[in-house]
Amino acid sequence: MKMSKQFPLNALRVFESAARYRSFTKAGDELGLTQTAVSYQIKLLEENVGEPLFLRRPRQVSLTEAGERLAPRVTEAFEMLRDALGNLREASEGTLLIHSTATFASRWLARHIGSFQLENPTIAVRLETSETLIDFSKTEADVAIRTGKGEWPGLKAHFLMKSHFTPMLSPELAASIGGINTPADLLKLRIIDPGDPWWPMWFSAAGMPDVDLGGRPSSRMGAQAIEAAAAIAGHGVAILKPEFYADDVALGRLIQPFDILSDEGSHYWLVYPESRRNSPKIRAFREFIRKTLPTFGD
Amino acid sequence: MKMSKQFPLNALRVFESAARYRSFTKAGDELGLTQTAVSYQIKLLEENVGEPLFLRRPRQVSLTEAGERLAPRVTEAFEMLRDALGNLREASEGTLLIHSTATFASRWLARHIGSFQLENPTIAVRLETSETLIDFSKTEADVAIRTGKGEWPGLKAHFLMKSHFTPMLSPELAASIGGINTPADLLKLRIIDPGDPWWPMWFSAAGMPDVDLGGRPSSRMGAQAIEAAAAIAGHGVAILKPEFYADDVALGRLIQPFDILSDEGSHYWLVYPESRRNSPKIRAFREFIRKTLPTFGD
DNA sequence: CTGCATGCATAAAGAGGATTCATGCATGAA
DNA sequence: TTCATGCATGAATCCTCTTTATGCATGCAG
Structure with missing residues (x-):
């Protein structure tokens, strides 16, 4: 049994539009379909329901009583879905969840994150610290700060700074x-x-x-x-x-007696799933770091 | 631009089920799909939303915060659709709209329809009379009584009685x-x-x-x-x-002096769209007439 | 009244997405 | 360790949906 058969969602969407316009052609325009496709979907739905939803009048279609009853509820349901998705996108773009090592968080992020928030007042920052290398598919996080060689499959990594000492x-x-x-x-x-x-x-x-x-x-x-x-x-x-x-x-509390720096080949990186590189909040964070940290790399 | 892309309905349906079960496999069972298909649709939706909805944990998946926010609304919307369709079917099966000639309506239906209603208390009968041959695609009607030769394309016709005089x-x-x-x-x-x-x-x-x-x-x-x-x-x-x-x-108000009957080759038929022959209310009406009218034909 | 435009239906053909099959991988349990 | 569970991935396939090309009926204009 095909999924689309037990519950003709696409047909319902088409119906919703056609019912609003009282026109198959206009519905087609709205949905980016041809009139033919609309006609087909409506017929599908009518067969599913077991009853005509439209009366085919000469130069226009009109709803049958059944169609008249169905239309508003379908519209309402779709609006609910539409704004559930809308809110989701909105809300999800509103919180940036950063996973960082404790050191980087306290010594760098803590000091600079303020200006990120000033520049992006609509984005709330949540900071988690952990020393383990998080797995984005198992842990909730938008971006992470890691030390390593900068090569993780599936992840985009931007060089932040050398981890020298x-x-x-x-x-x-x-x-x-x-x-x-x-x-x-x-x-x-x-x-x-x-x-x-x-x-x-x-x-x-x-x-x-x-x-x-x-x-x-x-x-x-x-x-x-x-x-x-x-x-x-x-x-x-x-x-x-x-x-x-x-x-x-x-502040004169510490001195660095020598310029000699050493490192273990493992550096700081900003990483996030390759697939999410265009997410606005991730983009915003990336740009913020790019501006703030001279050593930031692509 | 594909319809399914601008608004991933099928993916949402799959998500709804998966969110309820917290399991792709179980969702697949419910929808009659394989786990693979569910996985695919969820991924589609996540890409559309731009954010993971599920955390893939070892032996179970769980919702991310975003998924948690989305799930209840999607469920609600689908329930709304589901029972809109349900009510529609119910309501539409609850009213039988008969188009009849005035004569047949007043002289035969009026006298027998009572027992149909007794037998089918859930079906309300609405009777329209018109002498014109209605077109089911242009006029709202479930069944019609017509006189004619009994052959109309796309329509099922049952012989009712000869129209002799x-x-x-x-x-x-x-x-x-x-x-x-x-x-x-x-x-x-x-x-x-x-x-x-x-x-x-x-x-x-x-x-x-x-x-x-x-x-x-x-x-x-x-x-x-x-x-x-x-x-x-x-x-x-x-x-x-x-x-x-x-x-x-x-009652002794009229007499019929001769047995000689004449007709013009045109008789009474019960007709309805071929495609709706299995609609419960139509089936009920057909059976009622079959029982009531000895001359009823297939 | 004739000819044109509008709007939907239908048939056939085609594209492309959805689904399945066959695996692989990681994890938890015995 | 080994087995069972649950999800991911890649390739191949199926089939739904869509389009193209028509046709038909109707309303409108000249």
Whole structure:
């Protein structure tokens, strides 16, 4: 049994239009169909209902009593569907659900998202933080911020920034040993998380491949903010993403003694399903980041 | 631009079902489709809306926020359509619109329709009389009573009765000339409508082909009842369809002096559009007449 | 009254979408 | 682990819907 037979939806749509115009030809124009197609659909519906809906008068059709009874309800039902879809589109364009890592959210998004909202007052932003790589087909989200290589099948990825890192510390702490002049000076100070895998990478980049901090391997998942707070408090040297702490540097709470940056080949990306690249809210967010972040890539 | 694209009705129907079951497979069962078809339609709708409606979880799907918002309205709209169609069928099966000639209506239907209504209390009868041969595509009617040869393209016709005629008069009038013994006796009395074309036909059948009533040609359209009333009042002899006046004969108000019947080859038929022969109300009416009228034919 | 325009019906042909079939994949349960 | 469940995907097919080309009846204009 064919779906269209148990409930002739297309025929009903055509009927609705024809009933409004009292004309098959005009209904055809409205729906982008020929008069023939309309005639066919009406006949289908009449057969389904078991009763004529239109009287074929010389130069116009008119509704039978049955048609007269049916028409307004069909119209109402279609209007309901139409604006259910309309509202859906509207509402769905009204909320942008962002999944981000905690670090990026607190250190970058939190600071800039305000201007996005000013520019797009009709879009409400909802922010979820998670370290796991979300799957758009299993999790509700419009866009996500991820670290990685920038290649995920089915997803569009825009480069945001390199995820590089460098040691940072409070100016007071640096002054306590007469300033930091060479990477080796850092070893005179307390290292906040000696187990952080970024340390050996950075020292390597700084020409000291053999530095062994003797730390036990420890995951830093999302703990960057804690390291940073400790560094600001003068408790030692932390290894941080400088972009995230530019304002602390500006305020004199942190200094970045070396320009030497290191990275692990994994960077920040803005991603979303390829298929939704034209969604207005996604487009708006993309443009906002493009303007705000100089390193933004296509 | 395809009709189905501007407003994905079929996809909406599938969505409605899938949303109710939270399962593509079950929705497919309900709609008589495969899970594949459901999956396809949902994807279509999601593309149309520009946003996922379902979250594909391991062993079940669930609605996204957007889907959650859409589902109830779609359900409501479809219910509205469903019962609009339902009521229509109900209501349309609840009224039988009969087009009949005035004569048949008043002389036969009026007397028997009561028992049809007793047997079919849910069907309201509406009776229109007209002498013109209605066109079912231009006039609202379920069935019609017509005289003719019984062959109309596209229409099913059941023979009802011969449209024969014979002279009738009041018993008093007959007695006034000592009774009617031969057709020629009729000529001693006043002929109510001497211009009626039935007269020469009947006299011809009675073996008197040359009788000339000298009447001017006059149409009797629907006037049989008037002739009959005049005959009952004793004003003269009328030429009538005896079946229609059987009760007046029974009551002693009229007599039919001869068994000789004549006809013009045109008889009474019950007709309706071939395509509607299975409509319950039409079927009911047909069966009613079959039972009531011994001469009823297939 | 004749000829033209309008509006719907019908038949045949064609396009294109909807559906199915055969798989694959991921997950939860035994 | 292995099996069962539920959805996704790709290819092939089916068939609905649409169009094209007519015809018919009617109303209107000249």
